[in-house]
Amino acid sequence: MTKPKTYIPYYDDIIEAMAAGGCAFCALQLVAAEKYIDSMLWESVNDPRIRREVSAARGLCRSHAWLLVRPGSALSSAIIYQDVVRTAARVVGTTPAEGRLSLGKRLAAFFRRRKPVNDALLDALRPQQPCPVCANAEIVDRHLSETVLDALSRSDAVLEKYRASSGLCLHHFGTLLSHTHTPETRQAIIDAQLAVWSALDAELAEFIRKNDHRFRREGFGAERDSWERAMALTSGPPPLGKSSRGGVTQTG
Ligand SMILES: [Zn+2]
Ligand SMILES: [Zn+2]
Numbered sequence: 230m231t232k233p234k235t236y237i238p239y240y241d242d243i244i245e246a247m248a249a250g251g252c253a254f255c256a257l258q259l260v261a262a263e264k265y266i267d268s269m270l271w272e273s274v275n276d277p278r279i280r281r282e283v284s285a286a287r288g289l290c291r292s293h294a295w296l297l298v299r300p301g302s303a304l305s306s307a308i309i310y311q312d313v314v315r316t317a318a319r320v321v322g323t324t325p326a327e328g329r330l331s332l333g334k335r336l337a338a339f340f341r342r343r344k345p346v347n348d349a350l351l352d353a354l355r356p357q358q359p360c361p362v363c364a365n366a367e368i369v370d371r372h373l374s375e376t377v378l379d380a381l382s383r384s385d386a387v388l389e390k391y392r393a394s395s396g397l398c399l400h401h402f403g404t405l406l407s408h409t410h411t412p413e414t415r416q417a418i419i420d421a422q423l424a425v426w427s428a429l430d431a432e433l434a435e436f437i438r439k440n441d442h443r444f445r446r447e448g449f450g451a452e453r454d455s456w457e458r459a460m461a462l463t464s465g466p467p468p469l470g471k472s473s474r475g476g477v478t479q480t481g
Pocket of ligand 1: 252253254255397399400401
């Protein structure tokens with residue numbers, strides 16, 4: 230029996246992802262998710278533990294589930310999801326509609342002046358544990374952050390790469406900050422990210438200016454897709470859709 234393996238990116242992978250554009254952590258998280266799902270599909274599908282985890286999570290989360298769609302994955306996906314469907318049916322069949330209300334829930338309802346909701350079935354249908362690919366992503370995030378911080382403790386080279394990159398998305402900027410141990414390191418990372426935002430802000434201003442009919446003849450340059458980059462850098466990258474291995478979506 231094998232648990233799916235966690236992909237641990239190296240320092241060079243991070244530097245390469247920084248140079249490729251977009252949030253480096255998001256890009257490596259996609260690689261990590263693909264590899265985790267590979268391992269789940271080809272090595273762990275017969276391990277009842279992984280099927281139990283997916284069922285307890287009530288299926289993979291919406292972003293990760295569709296990464297299962299790839300050539301040759303149909304049988305393994307069917308085996309995994311048969312368990313999820315059976316679990317949902319069993320939960321509906323065995324959970325009483327009315328559960329015992331905890332004191333906390335009763336108090337919360339009292340303070341919100343609402344009737345306390347007492348639906349054990351709704352509670353039981355919700356994920357009982359995180360999506361295993363999301364849980365794996367937390368391990369990968371920690372590893373990415375520690376690798377960057379370790380490099381930073383030895384030299385400023387990684388900061389230069391950071392400043393020259395598209396920066397981290399809001400989520401991963403927060404993740405990296407949450408792993409810092411000293412105010413100096415924290416400030417160095419904040420400064421690098423501020424430099425990235427400032428450059429992006431200038432590009433957005435240029436894009437907006439060129440949309441004015443008076444300047445339209447100038448034509449667009451690198452700022453052409455600045456609005457999409459701003460979205461990716463704050464809201465996060467586009468939804469994963471189907472697996473990139475299936476050639477349906479790009480990974481960027
Ligand atoms: Zn990110
Ligand atoms: Zn997930």
